[in-house]
Amino acid sequence: MTTDRRRILLFDLFGVIARHQRPGALEKMAARCGTSADAFTTAYWTHRPPYDAGRHTAYAYWTDVLHALSRPADADTIEELRLTDIESWSRVDDRMVTYVRGLRERARVALLSNIPADHADAFLAAQPWLHDLDHLALSARIGAAKPDPAAFQNCVVTLRAAPADFLFVDDREENVRAAQAAGMDGHVFRSREDLTAAIDAWLPTR
Numbered sequence: 001m002t003t004d005r006r007r008i009l010l011f012d013l014f015g016v017i018a019r020h021q022r023p024g025a026l027e028k029m030a031a032r033c034g035t036s037a038d039a040f041t042t043a044y045w046t047h048r049p050p051y052d053a054g055r056h057t058a059y060a061y062w063t064d065v066l067h068a069l070s071r072p073a074d075a076d077t078i079e080e081l082r083l084t085d086i087e088s089w090s091r092v093d094d095r096m097v098t099y100v101r102g103l104r105e106r107a108r109v110a111l112l113s114n115i116p117a118d119h120a121d122a123f124l125a126a127q128p129w130l131h132d133l134d135h136l137a138l139s140a141r142i143g144a145a146k147p148d149p150a151a152f153q154n155c156v157v158t159l160r161a162a163p164a165d166f167l168f169v170d171d172r173e174e175n176v177r178a179a180q181a182a183g184m185d186g187h188v189f190r191s192r193e194d195l196t197a198a199i200d201a202w203l204p205t206r
Contacts (some may be wrong), residue, residue, distance in 0.1 A: 007203055008134070008166045009103055010155055010179075012146075013113035015171035016189045017100055018092045018123075025088030029081055035069050043068040052114045053148075054140035058082050061116070086122050089115075096192060101129060106203055110135035112155055112168070114145045135159055146170070147178030156182075167202050169195060 011017055030040035043065045051061035062081050063073040071077075103109050111133055115123065117140035124130055137154050144150035156163055163183030170176050176186035187198045 006161070006165055007107040008110055008155075008159060008161055009100075009107050009199065010110045010112055010166050010168045010184070011100060012168075012170035012172070012175065012189070013111055013115065013123075014089065016169055017096045017111075018089070022088040022091065025084065029084055032077070032080060032084070033066065033069055033071050035071065039069060040065075049145060051116045052139045052145040054117055054143050058116065058118045082118065086119050089119060090123070090126060092127060097127075097129065099192060099196070101132070103199070104132070104134075108134040108159065110137065110155055110159065112137040112146065112151060114139045116140050146172075146175045149178065149182050152179055152182040152184065167199065 014020055026041050026044060027037045029044070030037045033040060047056075047061055047064040047068065050056040051058070056064070059078060062078040065081075066073040066077065100109060111130065113120075115138050120138045120140055124136075130136060135155060135158050137151065137158070139145035139151065142151065142154045144154060146152075152163070152168070155161075155166065159165075164185070166179070166184040168176060168179035168184045168186045169189050170179070170186075171189040173188050176188050180186045185202060187195065187202075189195055
């Protein structure tokens, strides 16, 4: 099998290699706050972007969420919500992990994920195989979250590559479109089978 170290497979994390948030997690956190799931979900996502991009700490993020719900932002509540949130995003798809790791025999493999700093620390500790990848672009650490062009530019600059050297894989169409606007090839993830076909077509053969 041919290896082309010029080609770079750039993966999203959640919804591709890792699972989406655990079902029922938002409802559990809403109950802890004594509010409706709908109100909690709105506050949770409305205040998320600066937390993902590393501009807000976990404490600042949860303070904003609780204040939006007219709830007191005491330290115990914040810590309970923070840990519940981290745990809710902790699952991986073992078959995808095996597949992605195997791709390093054929190309460089990197990760671009929207993830807060404390989540990143926990995820990296639980999934040490991530350290074997060629680059980890974690939004809170690079100061930019998808679909911000700066997130894609970080990967281009750090890997000393051209945008055309990348195939970006994400389950969100808006992120794939942003990568394509930055000059990368893109694939919207729907299944491992579809992804395998797309990568086999994109990578050069002997």
